[in-house]
Amino acid sequence: MTDITLHTKSKSTVTCVSNTFIDEYMADANGEFVKIYLYLLRCINAAENFSISKMADKFDHTEKDIKRALKYWEKKHLLQLEYNSGEQLTGICLCEPVSAVTQDSEHAEKPTEASSVDIRPSYTKDQILSFQNDEASSDLLFIIERYIGHPLSIKDYETILYWSDELKFSTDLIEYLVESCVDNGHKSIRYMDKIALSWSASSIRTAEDARRSSSAYKQTHYGVMKAFGISGRKLAEYELELIDKWTSQFGFTLDIISEACKRTLQATNQPSFQYADTILENWHKCNIHHLEDIAILDTAYKKSKASSSRNVTVNKTAANRFNNFSQRTYNFEQLEKQLLNN
Structure with a gap:
């Protein structure tokens, strides 16, 4: 190296x-x-x-x-x-770390890029002040600051106002959003915003909807950790993103994901999320939906591999010119006696 x-x-x-x-x-x-x-x-x-x-x-x-x-x-x-x-x-x-505010201002200058997909309203100081002074909102903001352990920034206020104003989240739902994220070790408002957008896309409108969704989400997380033998730490953000990809984008159930984790351990002897992602991407391309589909795919692969192996053997035999002669077996003791008699 x-x-x-x-x-x-x-x-x-x-x-x-x-x-x-x-x-x-x-x-x-x-x-x-x-x-x-x-x-x-x-x-x-x-x-x-x-x-x-x-x-x-x-x-x-x-x-x-x-x-x-x-x-x-x-x-x-x-x-x-x-x-x-x-x-x-x-x-x-x-490189110098760039704050979210700077990144947002840079993206705002390029409406043709990805930032244009998530177009948000620009809130005035009066709108933010009105939101802060509202009795229900004021209590909510106080609770959020207690959860995250530091005062909210102007950018944070804008984000929370967006959840309430545009996503139509109730104060109960926002409080549950913050609580669940902090319980999972994520105190970043930026991270919470990703979850909020995901909930909105999934038509989650009440705290009860979120609890049911989070329960299934956590079961998948724990299932993956168990399949990989991970304990004593929480999953990293990129690992959570991959699990979300497997469940939301690919639509895989926990039993299929666990099978991919098992095969990953057999192949690499370590819980590699990237390796499991490769397996699951391949299964997604092959339209795998059930464990039985995986068994059928495995059988087809073994047959294809065996057929390929036979073809290689035949080709090697055909390429050897000495195989044109008939094969003979000899009794070397008999030959030795004949030579001695001569």
Whole structure:
């Protein structure tokens, strides 16, 4: 494994952690991923070369674990991975964390991009103030601040007002939304907003609807954790997103997802969500809906593999010119006697 040059766009010469990272990125990330990112911040000042293997030894992880963490932070635009022509990782460039407000303003300038899909009203200061002063809303905002452990920002007020004004969420539903997210270790309003949009798309309008939906959602989470043998930690955001993809986008039930998890462990000896995702994507393309469909697919695959193996054997035999001669067996003891008699 080659050494990797770690460098940064920041001119800072001390180890410091951005408030933006703490406020908007850290809460949603896997704890191990946070450790890796903080270690990169520490190492950047020494300007030393290091390798994935050295970092893996430092944290008693596998190299795949380290790469997974790096790719997660690259996806969040907190770093850039640099490769040479041989696709070897040669550099890691740390980027300045960008706040959600800055990202939203950048996206607003590009109406043709993805942000145009989720067009939200622009609330005035008077509208936000009116929302804050409303008795029911005031109590709700106080409860939310108690849950998340810090005062709400203007951006947070706008988001919560959007839930109430546009999504037509009741105060009970919003309170349950915040409560359930915090119980699952997610205190970010941005994360809660994703859940709110998902609920709205699923026509969830009451807290009772949300409880029923969350109950089924949690059962799937626990089922996946049990199938993978995961305990002692909560699922990371990207893992939750994959489970949501398997259930919502692919429409798979827990028994099929658990089968994919089992096969993943058999193939990799570790709970790889990416590997399971590959299996489930293939099953989705093959229109798998029940466990019986998987058995039929397995049988067809084995037959195809056996047929392919026979064809290879026949071809190898045909290609060998010495097989044109008839095969003979010899009694070597008899031949030896004949030679001695001569």
